[in-house]
Amino acid sequence: MDPLSEVFSALRINKAVTTRLEATAPWGWRSAGNGENSVNFVLVQHGSGILTMHSQPNPVYLAAGDVFITFDSDPYTLVDHPSSVVVDCRVVDENRVDDVIKFGGDGALTTFVSGSFAIDELEATPILSVLPSFLHLRLEHNRTHAFQSALNLLAIELQQPGLASDATIARLYEILLVYAVRAYVNSGAIPRIGWLSAISDKQLAPAAIAMHERLAEDWTLESLAAKAYMSRSAFASKFKAVVGQTPLEYLTHWRVHRAKLLIRNTRQSMGEVAHKVGYESETSFNRVFKRVTGMTPGAFRRSSLATQPGDRI
Secondary structure, three states, rough: HHHHHHHHHHOOEEEEEEEEEEEEEEOEEEEEOOOOOEEEEEEEOOEEEEEOOOOOOOOOEEEEEEEEEEEOOOOEEEEEEOOOOOOEEEHHHHHEOOOEEEEOOOOOEEEEEEEEEEOOHHHHHHHOOOOOEEEEEEEOOOOHHHHHHHHHHHHHHOOOOOHHHHHHHHHHHHHHHHHHHHHHHHHHHOOOHHHHHHHHHHOOOOHHHHHOOOOOOOHHHHHHHHOOOOOOOHHHHHHHHOOOOOOOHHHHHHHHHHHHHHHHHHOOOOOHHHOOOOOHHHHHHHHHHHHOOOOHHHHHHHHHHHHHOOOOO
């Protein structure tokens, strides 16, 4: 399993709220931003707009087919024209009828399909650690037919909801998030340091993917370098430069992350968890886990049980 598959197979979308917003010029509103651990996803289905937010030094001009995604609580403003009056998003929401909002004057129509959904902080940590807080994906930039088809399905599901519509929309958001990350990776804009860079690098990718596929294997620097068809020293040097960690630090990081998910989401014993993530003894696993997280595996499980409603199998 490659790292992206691993991350997204563990990531669950909750509390998805979808809205079709039909804005007729002049219009403008200010969003309060996302809640904690939530994602906001906006597709410009028809028309255009101007987006401004604190994290972006310049206005972002949106056209039909564009998508933008925010991963933090940074508020943003959307207008059809710089001179348009801007109101609070709560005023706009007062015009909601079911999942549709009609707002603005009697001018040109711009249609948005937007969605917000909650994500689990632990499950999302790997992806949020390497993505920017704001993504703008233009229709003509790295947009695959599959990505566009998923966007179209989302728009249709909102216009014509059917049986299990809420579940369908949640799954579509998961798919769209995968495609958005793919588009980001293919854009060449990914940071030079990080695990996305490792799996995007032709030399390093075989070793990084092998670690994820067989996390419990007794990997050594020599065996990983062989996967990359590189010398031990050249592999170690390039991996540290690209990822920001040594290969074995990277392996430890992912072992601890996988262990956290197993500890929190299953009833497996610490010995079973240790074995599944590559440690022969519970003692050595406890030592590494505490060094990385600052707490023992047992303390982490107790803290997780205190914040999670009910048992999770």
